Structure formats: structure tokens, C-alpha cells
Amino acid sequence: MSQFRKNNKRSLISKLxxxxxxxxxxxxxxxxxxxxxxxxxxxxxxxxxxxGVYVKSGAKLCPCNEKAKITVGENTTIGYNTLIFSSVNIQIGANCMIAPNVYVVDSDHGTDRSLQMNLQENTVSKVYIGDDVWLATGVVVLKGAVIPEGCIVAANSVVKGELEAYGIYAGVPARKVGERK
Known part of the structure; x- marks a missing residue:
């Protein structure tokens, strides 16, 4: 059991x-x-x-339309001030640690010069975060990202595309810098 889960005392406000x-x-x-x-x-x-999911203060989870979905697996912790905005589908596995100030989004705006930015349609692609993943503070996960089982993503990294299971990633964009042993 993690230090956080072992030593966390739920307040009355939290229970309510x-x-x-x-x-x-x-x-x-x-x-x-x-x-x-x-x-x-x-x-x-x-x-x-x-x-057993734990959602810490300041977290915002937003299915942005009536068809958008967000799924969070068992024993996952969503850190302080984390933002999860879904326009299609964001799936987060079990036993994940999502640190403070992480941003996960499955959409992006169009960039056509002939149309104002605020009038352009979103482009969307599912985000998948597997079991036993650690997203460190300040990670940004972009549309279409696949973060498979056992990955670690270092602080302030930006994830797009598909990562390898049990890889350790860092940077903008996130690149493999090691592997869990």
C-alpha cells in the first residue's frame, strides 16, 4: 500500500x-x-x-459532449489540479498514479487559415492509459496517445502517439529514455 493511501484520513467534507x-x-x-x-x-x-479510486482536490474531469466517456480503473489516484477533458473517449487503467497538474485531452482544434480559430471543428482520437502507469507532475497527454501497461512518464513531458510497455519516457515530445526492470 502506498504512503498516501496508508496515511490518508478522510475528512467529513471528503465523505460528503x-x-x-x-x-x-x-x-x-x-x-x-x-x-x-x-x-x-x-x-x-x-x-x-x-x-478504490481517489480524486484529489482541484481535479476537473469533463466529458465535453453527451457521447464523450471517461473511465478510471480501480485503485488509481488522480492528483491535485489534474485536468481530464474528453470529446470521445479517455480510458485510464487500474493502479495508476497521476500526479498533480497533469492534463489529458483527446481532441485538438483545426488550424485552417481561412477560418477563425474559435470557429474550427475539433479533431478527436481516443486516449488509452494502461494499468500500472505513472504520469509525473505536469505531464500533458494529447489526442491519440497510447500509454501501455507499466509506463513511467517524467515530469513536464508531452505524450503523443504510442509508447512501449514498461518504458520510461521524458521530454517534449516524450522519448524513451529507459525501461523498467
């Missing part, structure tokens, strides 16, 4: 927030915990949490 959000989301497993200030935005019914 958990009761409140349990009724708003599509699925909320056993022993899910929401800190005092968590934002489940727009279509919270399209969010599913496995057992």
Missing part, C-alpha cells in the same frame, strides 16, 4: 463530496474517494470509476 458525486456519475465503485473540491463537469453520467 463522495456521497454527492456517487449519485452523479455513471458508475462509482466501492471505496471511491473525492477530496473536498473536485469538479465533474458537463456530463458526469459519462464518467466511470472503479473500486
Amino acid at each position: 463530496m463522495t456521497l454527492y458525486y456517487r449519485r452523479r456519475v455513471g458508475k462509482c465503485g466501492a471505496a471511491v474517494n473525492f477530496d473536498s473540491i473536485v469538479y465533474l463537469m458537463r456530463f458526469p453520467r459519462n464518467i466511470q470509476f472503479g473500486d
Whole structure:
């Protein structure tokens, strides 16, 4: 058991927030915990949490339209001020550690010069984060990213494309710098 989970004492506010959000989301497993200030935005019914998920203060999860989905696997922790915005589908596996200030998004804006930026359609592609993944502080995960089982992504890295299982990645864009042994 991690230091955080072993030493975390749930406050009354956290317990009340958990009761409140349990009724708003599509699925909320056993022993899910929401800190005092968590934002489940727009279509919270399209969010599913496995057992033992912990969502820390300041996190914002937003299915941006009625078809968008966000799924979080069991025993995953979503860090302080993390932003997860889905226009199609973001799937996060079990036993993941998502550090503070991580940004995960499955869409991007068009860049056609003949049309104002704020009028352009989004382009979308699913994001997949496998089991046992650690996204360190400040990681940005872009549309279409595939982060398979066991990956570690270093602080302030930007992930696009497909990574290799159990790889250690760093940089902008994230490149393989090692492998878990």
C-alpha cells in the first residue's frame, strides 16, 4: 500500500463530496474517494470509476459532449489540479498514479487559415492509459496517445502517439529514455 493511501484520513467534507458525486456519475465503485473540491463537469453520467479510486482536490474531469466517456480503473489516484477533458473517449487503467497538474485531452482544434480559430471543428482520437502507469507532475497527454501497461512518464513531458510497455519516457515530445526492470 502506498504512503498516501496508508496515511490518508478522510475528512467529513471528503465523505460528503463522495456521497454527492456517487449519485452523479455513471458508475462509482466501492471505496471511491473525492477530496473536498473536485469538479465533474458537463456530463458526469459519462464518467466511470472503479473500486478504490481517489480524486484529489482541484481535479476537473469533463466529458465535453453527451457521447464523450471517461473511465478510471480501480485503485488509481488522480492528483491535485489534474485536468481530464474528453470529446470521445479517455480510458485510464487500474493502479495508476497521476500526479498533480497533469492534463489529458483527446481532441485538438483545426488550424485552417481561412477560418477563425474559435470557429474550427475539433479533431478527436481516443486516449488509452494502461494499468500500472505513472504520469509525473505536469505531464500533458494529447489526442491519440497510447500509454501501455507499466509506463513511467517524467515530469513536464508531452505524450503523443504510442509508447512501449514498461518504458520510461521524458521530454517534449516524450522519448524513451529507459525501461523498467
